[in-house]
Structures are given as structure tokens and as C-alpha cells.
Amino acid sequence: SIKAVIFDLDGVLTDTAEYHFQAWSALAHKLGVPFDRQDNEQLKGVDRMGSLQFILDKGGLQLPSDEKDMLAKAKNTHYQQLIENISDADLFEGVHPLFNRLKQAGIAIGLASASKNAAMVLNKLGISAAFDYVADAAAIRQGKPHPEIFLTVAKALGIPAQHCVGVEDSLAGLQSILDAGMYAVGIGEKQLLTDANLVYAQIGQLDLDEVLMLGRK
Numbered sequence: 702s703i704k705a706v707i708f709d710l711d712g713v714l715t716d717t718a719e720y721h722f723q724a725w726s727a728l729a730h731k732l733g734v735p736f737d738r739q740d741n742e743q744l745k746g747v748d749r750m751g752s753l754q755f756i757l758d759k760g761g762l763q764l765p766s767d768e769k770d771m772l773a774k775a776k777n778t779h780y781q782q783l784i785e786n787i788s789d790a791d792l793f794e795g796v797h798p799l800f801n802r803l804k805q806a807g808i809a810i811g812l813a814s815a816s817k818n819a820a821m822v823l824n825k826l827g828i829s830a831a832f833d834y835v836a837d838a839a840a841i842r843q844g845k846p847h848p849e850i851f852l853t854v855a856k857a858l859g860i861p862a863q864h865c866v867g868v869e870d871s872l873a874g875l876q877s878i879l880d881a882g883m884y885a886v887g888i889g890e891k892q893l894l895t896d897a898n899l900v901y902a903q904i905g906q907l908d909l910d911e912v913l914m915l916g917r918k
């Protein structure tokens with residue numbers, strides 16, 4: 702049976718994935734590298750330096766590491782400006798009712814976000830207290846698609862992977878969940894998130910009874 706649901710943040714609980722996209726596309730534009738939403742799908746869930754490297758590789762650019770650090774820092778500053786004014790109004794519809802139902806059912810709630818800004822975003826959304834455990838992105842050595850982050854959260858919650866469900870909007874994240882040995886719920890387009898056990902267009906459409914059935918098979 703399912704004893705924990707481990708959520709991704711950006712693109713699952715709020716639309717910050719859009720702000721990451723805007724900040725990366727501004728940076729790519731400055732570098733003269735073509736970058737569109739299709740490219741961005743590859744970046745979702747991928748950590749900051751990995752995302753920058755994807756853009757540099759796409760443009761055939763090789764830069765010394767101090768310049769890469771500067772570019773990553775500039776992207777983050779831009780991203781933080783974009784999220785400065787987000788609030789509880791930016792939480793996707795349906796998150797509070799879902800969390801309430803999980804709590805009533807005694808199911809643990811975890812966060813597995815690759816973002817070093819996750820704690821700040823949770824605070825702005827007003828949901829920090831809802832989580833039984835929040836992964837520290839800075840302490841994760843191998844980012845998504847590696848399973849480390851989801852396994853770290855499960856371990857901290859004290860729940861074996863086969864009793865966990867991961868919820869993700871990114872291809873890298875779904876890979877991470879499945880390689881961790883968990884059930885995977887995708888949020889987004891069915892045609893894109895083909896590896897997920899179940900896919901819903903938005904978190905508000907997630908059918909918890911259907912998700913919990915995954916653990917009964």
C-alpha cells in the first residue's frame with residue numbers, strides 16, 4: 702500500500718517552471734543560442750549547472766568554469782526577481798484539498814525538488830509546514846534523472862520505495878522516480894510523459910483513489 706507521496710515543486714505545485722523557462726531563455730538569447738519550449742522540456746528537473754551546460758552544448762560553446770559560474774548566478778538572480786512576488790495565490794488549485802486528504806489518510810508528504818530555491822518558494826506559497834520532509838537540493842550529489850533525491854526523501858520518511866508515489870512534471874524526474882522503485886505520477890501532457898504510471902493534466906485533476914490503487918496491484 703501507499704504510505705508516502707513525494708512531490709516535485711516547480712511545475713507540479715506551482716507554475717515556477719515557467720519562470721525557470723523565462724530565465725533560461727533570456728540567458729540563451731544573450732548567448733545567441735536558440736532555445737525554445739521543446740528544448741526546455743529536457744531541462745525541467747535538471748539542476749542549475751546541468752541546465753546551463755545543456756544550453757552551452759546546444760550552442761557549441763565552451764567556457765571556463767568561472768564564466769559558467771557567473772552565468773548560472775545571473776540566471777538565478779533573474780529567476781529570483783521573477784518569483785519575488787509570488788504568494789499563496791500562485792499555489793495550483795487542488796493542492797490544499799489533496800494535502801488534507803493525504804493527512805487524513807495518514808500518508809506522509811515529501812518534497813523532492815532539485816531547486817536550491819525550493820525552501821523560499823514553499824515559504825512564499827505558505828505550504829512549508831505541510832511537508833513531513835523536504836529534500837535539501839544542495840546536499841544531493843547526483844541530480845535527476847538519478848534516483849538519489851527521491852530515495853533520500855523516502856529514507857528520511859522511513860518508508861520503503863515500493864510504498865511511495867512520486868509526482869513529477871519532468872522527464873528527468875519521472876526517470877528518477879521509476880529508478881528509485883516508486884510509482885510515478887506525471888503532471889502534464891500524456892503524449893510527453895509516457896513512462897508515468899498515471900498522468901493528469903494538472904495537479905488539481907489528480908484522482909487520489911486511482912493513485913492509491915497503484916499500490917494495491
Ligand code: B16
Nearest residue numbers: 710711721746749814815816817818
Ligand atoms: P535552482 P524541480 C528544478 O526544480 C527545476 O525544474 C529546474 O528547471 C531547475 O533548473 C532546478 O530545479 C534547479 O533550480 O536553479 O533554483 O536551484 O522541478 O525539481 O522542483
Ligand code: MG
Nearest residue numbers: 709711712870
Ligand atoms: Mg518540476
